[in-house]
Amino acid sequence: MTKLAIVYHSGYGHTAKVAEHVEKGASAVDGVDVTVLKADDLTNPDEGPWDALADADGIIFGAPTYMGSASAVFKQFQDATSKVWMNQGWRDKIGAGFTNSGSLAGDKLNTLQQLAILAGQHGMIWANYGAFSGYNSSQSDYETAWNRAGHMIGLGTQALTDLPAEQTPDKADLETAEDFGKRVAEVTKRWVAGKA
Template structure:
């Protein structure tokens, strides 16, 4: 069975909701999800790195603050230099999600930062695989998947409201879809990794 680690920080609970939705998508697709929540001021990530070493895929999650990842997520990213030098995450699958109060909120920069971070670790990136869900400017439906039109990762809007009522259904469904896609990709990746190479691939 493939394993997916979900490493995230949540400042006000909205990213926490999305992380659990990603985990639901993972488990619904037959994989194991490990939720690893970064706490404010956390400096020791040894347990995280141990769990991530055993994962086939890693999903990163962060609220977008001031146009980029939150400080606790950045602290985790900086601490990962210790595993960067051993290429511990090389060839693992990676994906990400983020949330901010406004529809844009410069969330793309957060997802781009996380994708570059994964690339530096030698990971392979998984996007949403979804078409934009809300290209009709006469509609503002909040139950549409990928309503914010993101390809690189799952985006959600918190609308500066309680995590009990937001993110809305469409954004949460997008997170579940991302988790499911990562889980399916991880299962294929694991099967491929375990399969013997054809003789032609071993020559040279």
């Protein structure tokens, strides 16, 4: 069984909703077991469910983009991983990332790069999203297009700031999240099979 972990922070519930859909897509891949963890429970390297991350073959990082970078709680988790880094505990695991913000672009690329650099610091193998941009021609339908902002390095979704998590992100972004989760699960499964 391939083991995949998702560790995320969500300040208002929107990124949690994205994480649920990433998990849904990843869990749809046969032979992949997914564990979802909150970064809030992993801010101290001596407390929390760190074993689930140690046992995982791949880790998907998720954080909202606040003021152009990952949230402070996610950064606390990120800093707490230095103890794992000292022992190279995540070396050669698959890494991937997603972020959510109120704007369509909203400097999400900076957060995705931050997550990729975190994976790189740990010697992980980064799995990008790699899906075509779904909204880049006059024939595109904004309401149904996946990967509307064209993020390739990871997943970027939008949650309108005046709506609760029950109403946003919208269906197209949540379907994109499921597709992203499926891709990372498939990449991780192939990586594990290749190592064997």
